[in-house]
Amino acid sequence: MNMTNHEQRLLSRNIQPTAMRIRILSFMVENKSALGLPDLEETFTHADRTTLYRTLKTFLEHGLVHQINDASGITKYALCSENCTCSYPDDVHVHFYCTSCEQTFCFPHLGIPHYDLPENFIPSHGSFVITGSCPSCSS
Amino acid sequence: MNMTNHEQRLLSRNIQPTAMRIRILSFMVENKSALGLPDLEETFTHADRTTLYRTLKTFLEHGLVHQINDASGITKYALCSENCTCSYPDDVHVHFYCTSCEQTFCFPHLGIPHYDLPENFIPSHGSFVITGSCPSCSS
DNA sequence: TATGTTATGCAACTCAATTGCAAAGATCAG
DNA sequence: CTGATCTTTGCAATTGAGTTGCATAACATA
Numbered sequence: 646m647n648m649t650n651h652e653q654r655l656l657s658r659n660i661q662p663t664a665m666r667i668r669i670l671s672f673m674v675e676n677k678s679a680l681g682l683p684d685l686e687e688t689f690t691h692a693d694r695t696t697l698y699r700t701l702k703t704f705l706e707h708g709l710v711h712q713i714n715d716a717s718g719i720t721k722y723a724l725c726s727e728n729c730t731c732s733y734p735d736d737v738h739v740h741f742y743c744t745s746c747e748q749t750f751c752f753p754h755l756g757i758p759h760y761d762l763p764e765n766f767i768p769s770h771g772s773f774v775i776t777g778s779c780p781s782c783s784s
Numbered sequence: 785m786n787m788t789n790h791e792q793r794l795l796s797r798n799i800q801p802t803a804m805r806i807r808i809l810s811f812m813v814e815n816k817s818a819l820g821l822p823d824l825e826e827t828f829t830h831a832d833r834t835t836l837y838r839t840l841k842t843f844l845e846h847g848l849v850h851q852i853n854d855a856s857g858i859t860k861y862a863l864c865s866e867n868c869t870c871s872y873p874d875d876v877h878v879h880f881y882c883t884s885c886e887q888t889f890c891f892p893h894l895g896i897p898h899y900d901l902p903e904n905f906i907p908s909h910g911s912f913v914i915t916g917s918c919p920s921c922s923s
Numbered sequence: 924t925a926t927g928t929t930a931t932g933c934a935a936c937t938c939a940a941t942t943g944c945a946a947a948g949a950t951c952a953g
Numbered sequence: 954c955t956g957a958t959c960t961t962t963g964c965a966a967t968t969g970a971g972t973t974g975c976a977t978a979a980c981a982t983a
Contacts, residue, residue: 661949663961682939693963698940714853716911718971719939733914741905752902757912760894765919766880772855773896773912775872780904802930802979821970832932837971839930857940858970 654727658707665692669700670709670724679713679721679740679749713749714772715742721749734759737771745782749774793866797846804831808839809848809863818852818860818879818888852888853911854881860888873898876910884921888913 651670655662672688673680685697701722704710708731710722729736739755742748757773777783790809794801811827812819824836840861843849847870849861868875878894881887896912916922 661960663949665962694939695941695964696962699961712855714855714911714913716851716853716859716909718859720855720857733916739899741901741907744908750905752899755899755901758897760878760891760914762880762894762914763891763919765922766889766914766916767922768880768914768916769883770855770915771913772853772915774853774910775899775901775905775907776909776911777872777905777907780902783904783906800929800980804931833970834933834972835931842930 655709658704658709660703660707660709665696666700666703669697670704673710673722673724677750679723679751681717681719681721683719711736712770712772713740713774715740715749715774716744716776717742717747717749723749723751726753731770733768733771737773740772740774741779742774742776743779743782744776745778748779750779794848797848799842799846799848804835805839805842808836809843812849812861812863816889818862818890820856820858820860822858850875851909851911852879852913854879854888854913855883855915856881856886856888862888862890865892870909872907872910876912879911879913880918881913881915882918882921883915884917887918889918 651667651674652662655666655670660666669685669689672685682694682698682701685701686694689697701710705712705722708725708729711725711731713721713723715721725731725736734757737757739752739757741750741752757771762768790806790813791801794805794809799805808824808828821833821837821840824840825833828836840849844851844861847864847868850864850870852860852862854860864870864875873896876896878891878896880889880891896910901907
């Protein structure tokens with residue numbers, strides 16, 4: 646709710662804290678699950694799709710959010726923790742995609758193991774998604 | 785190359801071994817990396833997109849292939865091993881997506897750990913993708 | 924061969940993602 | 954304060970993956 650907080654968070658990632666970006670960051674902070682562009686379009690009906698699209702891209706490039714590729718066909722984004730550098734493998738965690746409500750959740754406490762990749766495969770990021778049914782949908 | 789082999793493989797998954805399906809299975813066997821619908825369209829220019837699309841869906845539903853969601857935005861499919869039931873977590877393995885050539889590789893020998901999911905999250909599948917640069921592109 | 928089922932082809936549509944360009948807003952030097 | 958410059962936002966349009974309904978062709982079964 647403290648806008649200055651969000652401003653600080655943007656500034657710490659070298660993102661110009663415009664009104665639009667603060668509003669979008671605020672929305673992502675309040676939201677429990679990862680968000681895709683269509684989610685933002687639904688919420689920010691007054692704003693242009695392009696702006697929302699580019700805001701997500703900007704957030705991603707500056708490491709404010711990480712990208713998740715679930716089976717929904719929609720690219721989702723979720724906020725990184727304050728000290729996250731999105732580096733592999735330490736800052737990569739497991740996600741859960743519910744096929745029923747199509748929401749994607751972060752499980753920051755579930756990290757990923759170290760993998761010995763075949764020679765000359767150079768890792769930089771990761772998207773680990775478990776698919777199934779979430780508590781709201783599995784009851 | 786032995787078509788009868790491919791026929792057997794389709795039949796063992798209860799898939800009617802039509803000429804089209806045998807050709808597509810054959811192509812997938814020869815291919816090193818996972819394939820998406822656009823890849824099939826490029827190769828089978830004479831066939832209809834819908835047929836290719838539905839063939840992949842059929843293969844998926846019958847457990848002949850598994851689905852991978854990498855950062856390309858294209859749903860990829862890769863052949864399962866003979867005795868694979870695509871069950872979580874035993875039959876789930878790590879994949880590698882190269883951002884340069886946009887190819888996705890299976891690492892069947894790299895399994896995934898057991899995760900204690902939060903209560904009432906019921907897993908059924910998984911898509912574990914490490915992103916980076918493949919040997920051909922990292923040199 | 925007749926009949927019903929399955930597979931394929933055709934056409935059309937939806938929607939997420941993306942790009943170029945113009946207008947508006949912010950920043951900074953003088 | 955003013956003008957020049959850079960960044961952000963809005964508008965319009967396009968691409969391309971994914972999907973569906975329906976008609977026809979191929980196939981299996983009796």
